[in-house]
Each structure stands twice: as C-alpha cells, then as structure tokens.
Amino acid sequence: MDDDDLVARIASGDDAALRELFGRHASWLAVRLRAVLPAADVEDVLQETFLAAWRGAGGYRPQDACGGWLWGIARRQAALLLRRRKPAEQAGTALPADLADRDVPDPAETALARADLEVAIAALGPDGSPEREVWRLMYEQDRPVAEVAELLGVPPGTVKSRAHRVRRLLRAALRDGTAAEGGAR
Amino acid sequence: MNVEITDLTRRFGRNQAVDGVSLQAGPGVFGLLGPNGAGKTTLLRMMATVIPPTTGHLRLLGRDPGAYGPRREVRRRLGYLPQNLGYYPGFTVAEFVEYFALLKEMPAARVPAAVATAVERVDLGGRAKAKLRTLSGGMLRRVGIAQAIVNEPELLLLDEPTAGLDPEQRVNFRALLRDLGQRATVVVSTHLVEDVGAACSQVALMDQGKIVFDATPDELTARGTEQGTGDAPLERGYTAVLAAARS
C-alpha cells in the first residue's frame, strides 16, 4: 500500500494506517529534526506531527508528496516549539522594538531553513558532482561565472546551464521537502 | 518477598483443593506446574484475592488481604489472567484494557498511555480499535495479558497464559515475562513444561493440592536424569518428581 492510500485511510479514521505511516516515516523525520533540535524536543515535535497528521489527513491531496506533507507539518510544529521556548532566552538581548520581528530573522526559522537547505543541497548529487561543484563555487564562494568556468575547465555556457539546473533542482527539493531517502514510495 | 504463603488450605465441600501449601516468592518469574486438578488454579485464585483461604496465612505485597483496605491496596497492584477469561464482544481491544485499568483504580490521567503501552507490548498495536468478536483465540489471550499488565503490577498472576499462542508469540511472551520479572513477582501456572524452563527462575510442582517440588528449573532437570520419562530434560524431571510423590 503506498503512502497516499495510507493517508486516505487515516482520513477515514484507520488508526492502523497511522501506525504504518509512523513506522515508515518517523525515522527519517527524526534524523532531520535531530540536526536542528535536541533529542527530547525531537520526540515532542514528532508526537505533535503525527497527531496533527491524524487530525488533518483530510486536507492531504495526493499530488503533495507524502514525505513533503509530513515534513511541512513537522517544520511548523518545530517552529512552534522553538518559539514557545525562545522568548525567555531573548529577553536579555534588548532589541529595539521596531527591529524585533522584522529585520532580525527568527532563530527558529533560521535553524529550520538551514536544515532544509542542507538536505536540498544533498539532493543535487554526491560531493564532487558537477552540480555540487557549481553550487560550491558560484553560490557558496560567490565567484563570477568566468572564474568558475576556468576552475572547472569547462566553457562558461556549460557553467550557466549547470547553474540553471542547480537552481531548478534546489527549488524542487525545497518545495517538496524531500530528500532521496525520505521521498514517497 | 511479594508472596508469603504459610500452610494454606482451601476446601470445597469434601474436596481439599489446596492442602497445606507454603511458598515464598520475590521479584522474578515463578513457574507453577502440575497436572490438571492439582490445585494450581485454586492457589492462583487465592493469590488473586478472588477466593479466601479456608485456613493458613497469606501475605501479598506485605499486606494481609483478609481485611478490606489492604485487599483493595493489593488489588490495585495486582494483575490477574484467569484460565477462562470471557470477553465483551462489542468492546474494542483498547476499551477492554481500559475498562479493567479503571476498575483497578488507576489514576484516570495515566490510563490512555498505560493502555497504549500494554496493547503494544502484547503486539496488538495494529488492532487496538478492532472489536473483540473479530479476534482469534490467541489474540484474545493476548488481550487478557494486556489487561493484566496495564497497571504495571507488582504481582502478576497468569493462569495458562500461552493457550492458543503460536510458537513465535510464545517466544515474544517469554521475553515479556523476563522483562516484567525484573521488578515484579510473576507467577505463571502452566502445564506446558517448556514454557517454564525458558523463563522461570524458580519452579514449584503441585500434585493433589500439595507442593512436591520447589526449586530451580535446573534442579528439576537434575531430578530427571535417573528415571523420568519424556522427550525433554525438564519433562523427565517433572515426571520423576510426580512419580516419587505418588509412590
């Protein structure tokens, strides 16, 4: 039974389907959350994620990837958890009222965005592959196209098309929220 | 010592079902073997405070169950699986386990998590909301085990718990017993000698209302080396002891 069927059954109240979904997805969600949160928080977020999945399965559309849907819920729950905790710690940083909430990025969001990005970069391919190299040189090290072309020993046109491919892959990965191992079967 | 029994007897009319039994059990798994009619079930019923003894002393979890207050305290910390457990066909697995958790006066706030733990421990997680009438005999037996362990009892009494379980389930069950036996006293009454050997640290053999053997499984095996019939070492010990007791 594929993930879409499972979620459909969950929507109709089948708790055994939720259990099966948990068995399939809790592991990789835990791994991804653990990169950002301490273990105890990961457990709390996972609990809230699957309870939210149980309650909200009716809103799932099959064209969403199941993994992406679950990660989306997990992300929101993690952000909620962090937001509930952080205010106490931020109290000491005396930010002027007009700066807070606008220019300063929310630490929770930043942490999660970073986790998302790391996973999306991994989706570009293994270390050393053409796309990863382009990403590293052009976007992480901020070099111009001509320099990257020289370093890699390929024509600038090739660099540009690879960069285009990198952007496309990243956009897709960030939107779906899936990495190779967590994708829908 | 969670169980201290001294010279316990129980008579039904002219039938002396339990005839002067003394034993002690602390944490660990304690096996109770014997042929049908030996008095195992009656002994277990007395330990479960279902029936009072006719004579003798019984102390459970450091209390005397003869008085109402201590008996209630014992029952809150007790788990019991009778040999014949009926079920409520319209209840689901979770509802059945929850019902007895409530009757054992578990604090209501702790009940949902305790029920979930018990149901998963007996491997019925995929059927928690299935109605009992849809379950097989072996599954019903596991539901019975679940209700017995739901309150994490200090004294767990199981009468023929493996009836209807297939070999793989019996292996899981023995692992569960060993786990429970770390903190609690688990008394397992069974006529399946192999069940005992694998999980119990202490074994008692009953025949005609009396205890005829009370030691470790290894010692029971040792008794079978000379005479005793049977395919397995424990079985030989079992038959040897019974033969000696009856001669």
Add this chain to the structure above:
Amino acid sequence: MTDTDPGVPEAPADVDLGRVWISVAAQVWRRQPGWLERTAGRLLRSPGLARALLTTPSLLLPWLLTSIAVLAAGAAATTDSGQPLVALVAPAVAAAAIAYAYGPGMDPAWELSCSMAISDRMVLLVRALAVFAVNAVLGLAASAVSASGAAAAVTFGWLIPMTAVCAFALAVATVARSANAGAAAGVAAWLITVLSGRVASGHFAAAVTDTFLFLPYLAIGAVCAAIALYATRIPRGTLR
C-alpha cells in the same frame, strides 16, 4: 514498531521512537467518555465505577426502550380499562432489570471482576440502585400519564411491592449465581402475588392497593437485601 525496511534510515540513537508512538497512540486510541459518564464519575468519585455503571446490561438503550414500550402499553391499557395495569407490570419489569445488573450469567469476565480494586459488590450495589431508580421513574411516568381520579394510591403504592420483588430477584440471582434465575424468580413471584391477591379479594389490583400488605413487603425486601448482601460477601469458589 522497530522493524525497518532497508530503505528507511535509522533514527538517531537518543530519540526513542517507541515512546513517541506510545504517546501518539494514547491520544488516538483513547475513549472519550460522554457527559453522563463524566458526571457519574464525579458523583461517585470514581471513573471506574461510572464506567461499570453505564455498561450495565439493563441500563443500555435496547433494554430501556423495551421497558418503556412495556410500560407504555401498560399505561394505554390502564387508561382504557381502568385497571391499574402499570402498577402491576412495573414491578415485574424492574425485577428483571435488577437481576440483569448482576454478574454471573451476564458478565463473561466475572472471575476477573472479582479481583478488581473496585469490588464486584460495589458495582452491584451501584448498578442495582441505579436500575431501581430508573425503573421507578419510568413507572411513575407511566402511572402519571394514565392516572385517573382516585388512582393516586395506586400511582405510588406499587413502589413498595416493587422494592420487595426487586430485592427478591436480586437475592435469588446472587444465591443461584445466575441473573436468569433471579429474573425468572422475580417475575414468577410477582405473578403469584398478584394472582393470590385476585383469589383472596376478587380483584387483580389487590397486590398493590391493599395497604396492610406494605409492611410485609418491606420486611421481605429487607430480608432479601440481607441475603443478597451475604451471598456476595464471598464469591463461591466452585467455578470448575
């Protein structure tokens, strides 16, 4: 829960997925008691007792609907014929209901119930009282609906014989350890009482209208209640 298929990565070592699932399952599998059960739980100061009460066979909807139907028929017949049929029928209905509040014969998990912290006797007491109260209310409603003129004595008078018959049914049920026996005995005893009333004084309603019978009824009721109490003190062990 820890089975993994080779494609799924292992969870981090310090994250206990088993515990996470248990906390999810606890919420998903939990039963939400209705307002009646919650109220009963608060009144009785015991959620377990409330649950046991609301699972009484004779307090379940099918039973209640049947009782209402029987009493309604009695009310209709009373209005038609002037005979206080409700008064004659109500005690029998109540007696059967009370017998079915009792365990053996009706409760398949009877032996297990005898090892519970909330004792089977307590459950029986609460159930019997509730069943009696419910049947009294239903009977009174049926009587009130069909009351005509000087029927006031009959409208309430049958409560006393009803108490006696219920206590008798319960005593038989607990002594015989069978709800069916109790129900049968209760209904039979009531029939005999009504018929002997008819024979003695010429009309059926004698059983409920002759006030000199009230004291004997109450005495019988008290004796039977004592018998039921005694019979449940020690559950019999001959369960072979």
